Amino acid sequence: MVKLKNRQWRLANHPVGMIKESDFNWVEEEVEYELQEGELLVKNYYLSLDPANRSWISASPKSHYIEPVKIGDVMRGITIGQVIESKNPKYDKGEYVIGTLGWQDYSVSKGSGLINISLLPKPEGVSITIYLNVLGMIGLTAYFGLLEIGKPKVGETLVVSAAAGAVGSLVGQIGKIKGCRVIGIAGTEEKCKWLTEELKFDGAINYKTESVYKRLKELCPNGIDIYYENVGGKILDAALANLAVYARIPVCGMISKYNLTELQPGPSNIVQIVTKRALMQGFIVNDFLGRISEAMLDLMTWFNEGKLKYREHIVQGLENAPRAINMLFDGSNKGKLIIQIAKEPT
């Protein structure tokens, strides 16, 4: 038996609009962990904050693609942690795992849905958080959405929204690897500069200071062949108005909609799907779970070749999770948003 102090965020109520700290309860308690056969105890070091977290706690069933978090439950979240006790033959004490282990210091798991990252190859000199990013759910989302639905061809024009974010920045870089002209849409000058100067995008549009419609017209004179959608709303409308014939639109997310309290009409340019014979298809990364190894091989190769760069935005302290998550919605995150819950042992 192990006795430990656990700290958790539990859902207090379904948020209305932006998430508030009062939507969660902070619980600190001494817990005596007595593992059953097949169970393991994990100490969490890093917590991934993702736009999808908002839909997991929404009261509206329309936004649920998996079972919502129930009031009183520990908030769901993907973590990286270390096994500190194990009665599961697949996991040894000391190994690192990634899984949906929640907004808490310690989690008991039966092992289902966990990935033993100690068994995976890791590039030299990078933090283990790369498994929450390029070599994790983020990389897989960019990879499958772009390649399976976008089907990029050499010389085509790819436009991506939320382009300086975790998914968007990888989408653009994979597009470059596949020989596309890539235009990114982002919300600050700094982000736009990072896209063109560091990631070598062919153009960037600041949607807060420029007309997205006009700039897309200038930057994509032959139309948009692939619009990788992360945002929705006015940006989607501007992209629809600039499509090329036979365009593809992988719909990865619509972050501008996640905190709305009432549905808005639109998109007003949807008729362009007909006139341009375009394909628009939504997807969830879990649809591709059976094909993780092929994607990981490519992502690892491209990363080792220096073709995939990434930024991380690490916020210290589990206690800051409910406040930090709103950075995804006000755009103040620069790269993959992660909470560091505890320091890894050196």
Ligand SMILES: NC(=O)c1ccc[n+]([C@@H]2O[C@H](COP(=O)([O-])OP(=O)(O)OC[C@H]3O[C@@H](n4cnc5c(N)ncnc54)[C@H](OP(=O)(O)O)[C@@H]3O)[C@@H](O)[C@H]2O)c1
């Ligand atoms: N389908 C799937 O399986 C799947 C999996 C993972 C993620 N996703 C989706 O992928 C998208 C990106 O997620 P991520 O984890 O990579 O987050 P991220 O891009 O790192 O962060 C979110 C970014 O969205 C932008 N944004 C927020 N509100 C906006 C608004 N109203 N209008 C325009 N831009 C806005 C902000 O950047 P700016 O500063 O540029 O505004 C913010 O930094 C989200 O839509 C998410 O739901 C889907």
